[in-house]
Amino acid sequence: MSAPASLPGDDVAIRLSGLTKTYGRGSTAVPALRGVDMTVRRGEVIGLVGPSGSGKSTLLKCLGAVIEPTDGRIELAGETIFDGARGGWRIADLRALRRDRIGFIFQAPYLIPFLDVVDNVALLPMLAGVPDAQARSRARELIAALDVGHRSGVRVSQLSGGEQQRVAIARSLINRPPVILADEPTAPLDSTRALAVMRILGEMAQRYGAAIVVVTHDEKIIPTFRRLYRIRDGRTEEEAGEGRPLDADPAPAAIG
Amino acid sequence: MINLAGRDIAQHFGRFLFTGVGLGLLIGATLTMAGVYRGMVADGRAVIAASGADLWVVQKDTLGPWAEPSSLRDDLQRTLAVLPGVAEVANAAYLTMQVPVHGREVRVMLAGVEPGGLGEPSQLVAGRPLLRSHYEAVADRATGLRVGDTVRIRRHDYAVVGLTQRATSSSGDPMLFIPLKDAQEVQFLKDNDSLLAERARTQANPALNRPGVPGLLDAVLAGQSASRSVNTVLVRVAPGHTVAEVQAAIGRWKHLTAWSREDMEEILVARLIATSARQIGMFLAILAVVSAAIVAFIIYTMTLNKQREIAVLKLIGARDRSIAALVLQQALALGLIGFAVGEGAATLWAPFFPKTVLLTAGDAARGLLATLGVCTLASSLAIRAALRVDPAEAIGG
Numbered sequence: 001m002s003a004p005a006s007l008p009g010d011d012v013a014i015r016l017s018g019l020t021k022t023y024g025r026g027s028t029a030v031p032a033l034r035g036v037d038m039t040v041r042r043g044e045v046i047g048l049v050g051p052s053g054s055g056k057s058t059l060l061k062c063l064g065a066v067i068e069p070t071d072g073r074i075e076l077a078g079e080t081i082f083d084g085a086r087g088g089w090r091i092a093d094l095r096a097l098r099r100d101r102i103g104f105i106f107q108a109p110y111l112i113p114f115l116d117v118v119d120n121v122a123l124l125p126m127l128a129g130v131p132d133a134q135a136r137s138r139a140r141e142l143i144a145a146l147d148v149g150h151r152s153g154v155r156v157s158q159l160s161g162g163e164q165q166r167v168a169i170a171r172s173l174i175n176r177p178p179v180i181l182a183d184e185p186t187a188p189l190d191s192t193r194a195l196a197v198m199r200i201l202g203e204m205a206q207r208y209g210a211a212i213v214v215v216t217h218d219e220k221i222i223p224t225f226r227r228l229y230r231i232r233d234g235r236t237e238e239e240a241g242e243g244r245p246l247d248a249d250p251a252p253a254a255i256g
Numbered sequence: 257m258i259n260l261a262g263r264d265i266a267q268h269f270g271r272f273l274f275t276g277v278g279l280g281l282l283i284g285a286t287l288t289m290a291g292v293y294r295g296m297v298a299d300g301r302a303v304i305a306a307s308g309a310d311l312w313v314v315q316k317d318t319l320g321p322w323a324e325p326s327s328l329r330d331d332l333q334r335t336l337a338v339l340p341g342v343a344e345v346a347n348a349a350y351l352t353m354q355v356p357v358h359g360r361e362v363r364v365m366l367a368g369v370e371p372g373g374l375g376e377p378s379q380l381v382a383g384r385p386l387l388r389s390h391y392e393a394v395a396d397r398a399t400g401l402r403v404g405d406t407v408r409i410r411r412h413d414y415a416v417v418g419l420t421q422r423a424t425s426s427s428g429d430p431m432l433f434i435p436l437k438d439a440q441e442v443q444f445l446k447d448n449d450s451l452l453a454e455r456a457r458t459q460a461n462p463a464l465n466r467p468g469v470p471g472l473l474d475a476v477l478a479g480q481s482a483s484r485s486v487n488t489v490l491v492r493v494a495p496g497h498t499v500a501e502v503q504a505a506i507g508r509w510k511h512l513t514a515w516s517r518e519d520m521e522e523i524l525v526a527r528l529i530a531t532s533a534r535q536i537g538m539f540l541a542i543l544a545v546v547s548a549a550i551v552a553f554i555i556y557t558m559t560l561n562k563q564r565e566i567a568v569l570k571l572i573g574a575r576d577r578s579i580a581a582l583v584l585q586q587a588l589a590l591g592l593i594g595f596a597v598g599e600g601a602a603t604l605w606a607p608f609f610p611k612t613v614l615l616t617a618g619d620a621a622r623g624l625l626a627t628l629g630v631c632t633l634a635s636s637l638a639i640r641a642a643l644r645v646d647p648a649e650a651i652g653g
Binding site: 060095098099100104106112113114119124128132155171 | 258266570571573575647648
């Protein structure tokens with residue numbers, strides 16, 4: 001996958017500079033990230049791969065403003081949100097940051113089981129104060145784009161695993177965030193469905209101009225990345241991926 | 257904005273309802289205990305109101321006729337009747353005993369009243385009042401007697417001619433009204449063997465059986481077998497006079513004590529059932545604490561079961577107040593379901609209690625407020641747990 005041609009190369013959505021994270025202090029300190037540098041442009045889907053315990057999830061949590069890095073710098077869509085040299089977070093309301101500017105996709109869909117498909121997706125704008133009708137209208141539009149429109153009124157517990165994952169993708173996109181963080185989004189899926197999810201993510205990145213970081217150690221999807229970062233012992237190395245085209249892969253409906 | 261609590265309840269309504277029913281039965285038990293106390297107070301007041309008297313004249317320094325034994329000569333009423341401010345007087349005798357009703361023993365409060373006078377039941381639900389001076393009875397429905405039944409009291413049979421409802425003693429025993437003369441006999445009657453032994457003892461006493469004094473022995477024997485005692489004289493105050501004024505006038509007689517209606521209420525409610533009330537109060541407090549603990553446990557468990565959803569909600573930007581509202585609203589909904597079930601259950605089973613269980617609207621309102629208060633308090637632990645959930649839990653690793 002690659003950045004869309006229409007997007008300028010300097011349209012950076014994520015820029016990490018010398019990001020470090022150390023758990024604990026003194027003799028019990030465990031460094032999880034040791035100066036990570038990373039750049040992701042809008043419309044780009046990059047892979048973050050590495051073995052268990054290498055620091056993938058820690059990096060994702062730092063990027064998602066869920067845990068505070070120890071040092072370094074994070075810029076989202078041109079705005080510095082964390083700067084270790086200037087005291088840490090530069091944003092007071094991290095929840096609003098997560099709600100409005102970061103989309104999350106998890107290994108399991110983690111939808112709210114007592115809400116139907118539309119409300120699961122519409123919940124985010126509603127939390128941001130968007131009127132219910134408007135939020136639901138936007139949700140229906142996205143759900144239709146992800147080919148689950150025919151299931152919009154049912155409870156998420158009645159959906160298949162693939163359909164739930166597509167609803168989760170819709171939820172991550174609903175507030176048009178510049179950044180989407182996907183944590184092992186294809187882990188529970190077979191090859192066909194995994195590749196279909198990757199194709200959807202690629203399309204959505206291009207359509208909405210979002211930068212998508214996919215944390216994975218799923219060998220099935222690694223060849224699909226045009227660019228990826230390998231992380232080992234808290235350090236990242238940028239690699240050119242194979243960028244295998246997904247055109248021949250099944251349609252989105254295949255992941256249902 | 258979506259009501260998350262309402263959606264969750266709708267999704268798991270069966271489980272929620274089942275939990276609410278369990279809690280409701282506990283709340284029902286709590287409301288019933290309050291009803292038992294109210295019933296005791298109401299019974300105490302009912303027996304006072306049923307007599308129709310303004311004053312109860314009893315033996316000096318006693319709390320009679322129900323709280324302590326009191327014995328007065330029955331001719332005292334004639335003296336009281338002529339006091340200024342007295343409109344009506346009547347003797348009355350009360351005693352608690354077991355009577356056989358349809359093959360089972362029923363504990364009743366026997367009330368000896370003068371037919372047509374004070375102390376008679378004011379309202380009958382069937383039959384007629386006492387008209388004859390002997391061997392008729394008016395019974396409370398709770399005795400199980402019906403009009404036309406015969407009830408044996410000591411050595412005599414009494415025809416049930418009328419029925420009352422909710423005429424009970426302060427202990428909740430149903431009342432059985434019989435003519436005063438019969439009640440006096442019942443109260444002080446000795447068995448035949450005792451009478452024969454007493455007569456033989458009197459005959460053997462040379463002081464009471466003098467050969468030169470004819471009629472002395474008969475007079476003494478007649479005096480021994482007759483009963484001229486009553487427990488109280490009921491007094492109704494004439495219009496234009498105050499109860500306090502008549503009460504003070506009677507109090508000046510050194511061998512008598514007169515209690516007003518308020519005094520009797522104080523004696524029956526505040527003194528006689530005070531220990532029972534404290535007992536019930538303790539039980540109520542324990543039930544409330546147990547209910548609170550159960551609600552807290554249920555809400556806490558429900559919250560812990562939603563830990564992942566809460567983590568996701570926090571991660572995607574839900575405010576703490578939205579999370580707290582989710583937990584609090586569910587606790588309150590559980591309380592409301594529990595209260596509705598409890599109120600319904602208490603109403604259903606109250607009539608089956610042997611003594612009066614009085615469920616009042618005031619107690620129901622206080623119960624509802626207490627339930628909501630307890631639920632709010634109980635949810636605080638779960639809210640704290642929910643707010644401590646780390647949004648990072650939604651992300652693996």
